Amino acid sequence: MTDNSGTTGRGGKRRAARPLTPAGLKILETASRLFYEQGIRAVGVEAIAEEAGVTKKTLYDRFGSKEDLIVAYLRARDDLWRDTLERYVEEHDGAPDEKLLATFRALGAWMRERNPRGCAFVNAYVELPADHPGQEVAREQKAWFLAYVKDLAAEAGVADPEALSNQLLILHEGACVADAMRSVDEATERAEQMAAVLVRQSMH
Structure with missing residues (x-):
C-alpha cells in the first residue's frame, strides 16, 4: 500500500498512511x-x-486486533479507490463537466479490476455491528465521495x-x-449515460 498523505484538493484531506513493515504489508494485503x-x-485471524x-x-503486534485490521483494510481500499477515481478524473483537465462523467468510467474500471463482489464499504457496513469503527470508515468514505463529486x-x-x-451518488451506488x-x-456505461442527461439539465 502506498503513502497517500496530504490533500486531494477536492473532497477534503486524506489521512496520513500508516507506515508498515514488510510483514505488516503482507498481512494487510492478505486480509x-x-x-x-x-x-x-467469515475470516479469522488464524486464516490470515x-x-x-x-x-x-x-x-497482533502489527495491528493490535482483528477490529484494527478491518479498519486498516477499509482505509487501504479507500486509498486505492481514490487513486483510481482521481486518475480518471484528471485525464479530463480541460472539461469540467466531463470530469463528472469520468467518475463513472473510473467506477467501470474499478468494478472490472477490483470490485466484482460489489462495494466493500457497503458489504462491511452490513456485516459489522453498529458500534464497530469500521462502520464509521464506511460512512466517511461515502461522505468523502459525495463531497468530491459536489466539488466537481x-x-x-x-x-x-x-x-x-x-x-450522481445514487447512480454510482x-x-x-x-x-x-x-x-x-x-451498468456503469448506462449510469454514465443517465448522468450525462442530469449534468446537461443542471447546466441550465
Whole structure:
C-alpha cells in the first residue's frame, strides 16, 4: 500500500498512511483479499496469519486486533479507490463537466479490476455491528465521495452542485450493485449515460 498523505484538493484531506513493515504489508494485503472475497465475519485471524506466512503474534503486534485490521483494510481500499477515481478524473483537465462523467468510467474500471463482489464499504457496513469503527470508515468514505463529486459539480458551474452530487451518488451506488449482481448489462456505461442527461439539465 502506498503513502497517500496530504490533500486531494477536492473532497477534503486524506489521512496520513500508516507506515508498515514488510510483514505488516503482507498481512494487510492478505486480509484485504480474504475479507473482500469471503466476508469479514467469515475470516479469522488464524486464516490470515497462515496465508500471510506469519504467526498470530506478529499479526497482533502489527495491528493490535482483528477490529484494527478491518479498519486498516477499509482505509487501504479507500486509498486505492481514490487513486483510481482521481486518475480518471484528471485525464479530463480541460472539461469540467466531463470530469463528472469520468467518475463513472473510473467506477467501470474499478468494478472490472477490483470490485466484482460489489462495494466493500457497503458489504462491511452490513456485516459489522453498529458500534464497530469500521462502520464509521464506511460512512466517511461515502461522505468523502459525495463531497468530491459536489466539488466537481461546482467547478463545472452547475446550478445546484449539492442536488446533482446527490443524484450522481445514487447512480454510482445503483450501478455498483447492478454490475456486481449482473442484473443490468453494461451498468456503469448506462449510469454514465443517465448522468450525462442530469449534468446537461443542471447546466441550465
